[in-house]
Amino acid sequence: MQPLTQISASAVPGLIARPGTGAHRRPAAPAPVSPEINYASLILAQLRRHPAQPCLVWPAADGSTSQHTSHDLLQRIATHRQQLLAAGVRPGHSVLLALPVSAELIAGLLAVQALGAVPVLPPAGASAWQLLQLTRCLGIRAVLTGPAASPLVRLAAGLCGVQLLAAVDRPLAAAVEGWEAWPVPAQQPALVSHSSGSTGQPKAIRRSHAVLQAQHAAIKAAFPPWQGQRDFPLFPNVLLHNLAAGVVSVLPAVPWHNLRQLNPARIVEQLQTEQIQTLTGNVAYFTALLAHLQQQPVALPHVVAVGVGGSPVPEPLAQQLRQAFGQAAVHIIYGSSEAEPIAVRQVTDDVPDPLAGYCVGPIQAGLEWRFELLGVLQGRATPGQPVGELWVRGAHVAAPSGEWLRTGDYGYVADGLLYLTGRQGNEQLHHGVQHYQLEHLLYHLPGVERAAARADAAGFTVFVQGTVPPASVAQLLAEQFPQVPVLGIQARATLPIDARHHSKILYSQLR
Template sequence: MAPNFFELIRATLQRLFEEPLVVWPGGPAGRRAFTGAAILSRTQAVREALSPMAAGTPVLLALPVGMDLVCALLAVQARGAVPMLPPAGASPWQLWWLLRRGGIRTIIVQRPGRGVRLLARMLGLRLVDVNTVTEPAEPTEPAVPVVAGQAALVSHSSGSTGAPKAIRRGHGVLRAQHEAIKEVFPPWAGQRDFPLFPNLLLHNLAAGVLSIMPDVPWAGGPPEPARLVAQLVREQVQTLTGNVHYFSALLKYLRQHPVALPAVVGIGVGGSPVPEGLVQELRACFPGAAVHVIYGSSEAEPIAVRRVGAVPADPCAGYYVGGFHPALEWQLRPLGRLRGGQAVGEVLVRGAHVASPQPGEWLPTGDYGYVADGQLFLTGRKGNERLHQGVQHYQIEHVLSQLPGVERVAARAGAAGFTVFVQGPACPRAIAQVLARDFPPGLCGAVQFRPRLPVDARHHSKIRYDRLR
């Protein structure tokens, strides 16, 4: 048997029993604080509601983002079962496919309607309604040990290269990812974090860091930057992480409504390719903060980290993401050579904090790039990786993303070169001039403007090349 990841969190919750560890927006006071005691109690209550349940049983968490989801996930882990999160924006058909393929017979829900209850009875599914769960008196029961290699969490990829795929992270991998994040970004007593990525909430609970959850529409829709800035000020947030879509909206608001945020000392941007212009603007907007580009995936978080300096990186080089985490082994699966002679290929990694298909196997990331002086640069993505005249699509996109009026840009590789798609009121002549200046003649054919470019449903930042029309 192997240690249960929840034991790491349980020890922290018991140590910080009376301390607030999660603050969620909402409620009569505009915020709700959850102490270690409250989280332990709610987790134990859901755990008891799941009884009886055999270890290794898959459980679907069909809950909106909130503390009930967090406590349900911890409860399933504590019982030695396997929490499964549906893909972002999953359709009823995707949920049905997930139930059938995953052999799921138990679903944790919130206020199921009569139709849902009837359908569950017809299909022989067990529904556990978190709204009917009562709190236990003694939330001290230890976690059930698990079989070595058992999944501690099954989530789904963003689906940027097709249908979202299931990602199974074992208890050992989750613990190793926690340790890998802690090594790069050491937590400190009293830290006030503002995490957009769900895996960082689990990491914070294990590390004893206060998580102040951003006031965003978790079910979908654009963020409201004014609400976020008000939170940052009110809660005196010190560190924050998010994706390109999130920080782009925040910076746009701060350009129009400047606010001093001296408490912020650290910013991490990831989830998709990160434009150089965005991180340089973050440095200017948050002068007291260290800005980092974080490259990773659900299977391997983090892979590489770069602290952004005052001298901007060259967008022609691709996306500069920094040095590999020291706990990782890496290699490139060769594709060809870039104009400068660099060998480019698909990035493969393995290590303790990598959820490989089999232990010790190389994980293909689906990202293409090269390594120069120990630093990783990303130049392409699987499904659109073709080289033309020593150029990959990320290089074109990164250069054009720096132009005024380019909100999003995609360069799709065809048989003879690239077709460029642009979202935003950019000047066509300026685009043509930059392409002629930085890239070989004839590399890019038509430049087409679109009202919207298709992006993934989770980060709203990754281009869906398969849907470009």
């Protein structure tokens, strides 16, 4: 079968295929024998190479900070490794990490990895039932928890008969030398985390040691690190990358259990006092930070690069980041836990048309990509443009060997740039338009804090959060999308969002 449309880009060429046909799907080749590696070995080597160098700066609730050198972290890893060994944890065993976001969590994760076991991070805000299901489904052998385990964790461990290991709250005199990360098959899971659940229940994401190494290499190629770099990471994968790259990670003082309660004044203070040079975050995080900076502007001359992702990024937010961080290059980073990054775009004065969807830049070199055809866009900015679900595969994609990862995102590539126009579960076209195109337009309207267009059988129902009058929303949509059926416009005090990024709309919960 011939592809309906062939598209070229700086990455490996992609294609549009008819839905359900599997057009141009390559047959899976016999799986080669995996070499034995361990992602933790990269981090251990880096820590041992520079034992006196700070690697983590962690804020405390009282406003103080604790600085951890490479040697400090190595001691904590060695302590947890010794504890896990004594408990009988061996290569291939799964260990649930029920620790708060802290240096102990990082040390525990790396200790589990170093043993060749599989660290499992629970979903954000997991209930007792979810923890119980997790221990059963993933064959959890042990749960590493804090000195005072929560009742939920104790309940899940007791019901499933798994070992409950209270993490030692200070490093012991465990040897930091004389042992190495245990080599395991490259395709063995190195980390199990969970999706945000924006299109349903959070799903387990298994990244192998090979994939983690490839993701580290891909991030390093997109954003080359330098000696002494001081980074301010919000995303866990960036923190692991930093440890492998020798970058100092200064953790933002955020309430990790609920990012909506963050104090932006404290974040700005950290950016100044810690002389942060690079930072990443999601839309909710930067929205709160920008609101504070607009009220109390400060100079942040040390910041040279800003990355924003985790959900669709409205262009007005990206442009505001350029203004707030005047010396910094601002990048929109598109990807997922399974494939990070997929595309990167530097934000400039050349502002893309919001009617075209969200422009996220060129697809990264080394990724194979294709679109499973949904239909054809007919909007003013995209007449006759085929649109479909984006599928990717490559070394830094967590998918079975030779298989495609279905991203759940709909869009197209034009002039070498990837545009996102819709999300799985809400992807229905109406007069050749998808919901992201309406939403991105509305984010350019003053007074819109959040916007969502739910696709029903007859058209779109639009929900807005903010001070914008519904009449202004109706007028703008009628002007720019005159043929698109808008069934109603609903003003809401809040819109349902995911528990992880607090940025992704939960369309199934819109009422």
